[in-house]
């Protein structure tokens with residue numbers, strides 16, 4: 546859980562400090578004051594250098610500055626405290642520090658602060674490419690399933706080697722088959738880990754949807770891209786000609802999708818934008834109990850909760866967000882519009898912050 550954050554030259558922040566509570570935090574401020582940028586900074590730290598906003602990461606550096614620096618203190622459930630620092634120059638990550646040392650891999654820091662975000666682009670889970678849903682599924686597995694990272698790294702490395710061979714254009718069939726067998730086995734291992742995880746995620750998703758929108762009847766399933774009765778090796782052999790022609794591998798763990806349907810039709814072609822928002826939010830939130838079962842505390846970032854949801858859905862969602870043992874940060878333009886009462890009535894530690902022109906001011910004590 547995040548306990549301290551210092552932002553330097555990040556977006557419109559020149560220098561700012563932020564100390565959230567372990568429970569609910571409401572951050573309000575006018576349009577363009579820096580609310581999303583604050584959540585983006587936390588996401589950047591937690592995800593090992595990504596933004597949920599899209600666009601070029603060099604834009605994170607404040608106009609006129611040469612680099613942006615974030616420093617975070619993270620309390621672990623074990624009682625251990627981690628200190629994370631990252632400097633992002635215009636050209637890329639310039640320095641990464643964990644407890645004063647340079648970590649050997651980005652994955653060393655990526656497990657320390659599990660961050661989930663609800664934001665306007667969350668609907669990409671419904672409308673976007675399969676890679677968005679795959680990344681989302683793998684994020685949870687990465688935090689919860691110990692063997693997943695090693696399995697994923699191995700599969701990814703095999704895929705790269707097979708693709709390099711295809712691009713070189715000289716691979717004999719025997720040579721290619723050697724990599725096919727390895728990649729097929731590795732893909733099956735990953736699928737074996739993804740399936741039970743997704744089944745549990747689906748149960749949680751259904752529970753949340755039952756609360757948020759009981760009339761919305763939907764389904765989700767793992768789609769592995771294989772034809773009926775086919776295994777990965779047979780699929781790799783089937784696509785060999787096309788793979789050789791196009792220089793990349795068309796079958797394997799990297800082609801999986803989480804297929805979401807409503808009335809038997811793929812949800813993207815069937816649901817309204819508001820429904821897509823509810824489905825995608827419920828999907829994100831379904832990871833919370835899984836993370837918590839793995840004895841980790843998730844930091845949940847909620848940007849612009851109000852847009853596109855009616856009052857009933859917004860209130861139900863807000864009630865859900867205040868349950869559980871995750872740390873929650875919610876932004877709103879107006880404190881009264883969303884949450885002042887929730888914060889004031891919240892039994893858990895709750896704090897309220899006002900953001901103005903890249904300055905963060907705490908305006909309430911823990912209740």
Ligand SMILES: Nc1ncnc2c1ncn2[C@@H]1O[C@H](COP(=O)(O)OP(=O)(O)OP(=O)(O)O)[C@@H](O)[C@H]1O
Pocket residue numbers: 555556557574575576577578579580581582583604605606607608878
């Ligand atoms: N690299 C940058 N340097 C300086 N300012 C920036 C940079 N990138 C974005 N900004 C500005 O930062 C300000 C804060 O943007 P942000 O999206 O965080 O606002 P917000 O409070 O979430 O607004 P809204 O309520 O409209 O969503 C905006 O005025 C934006 O133009």
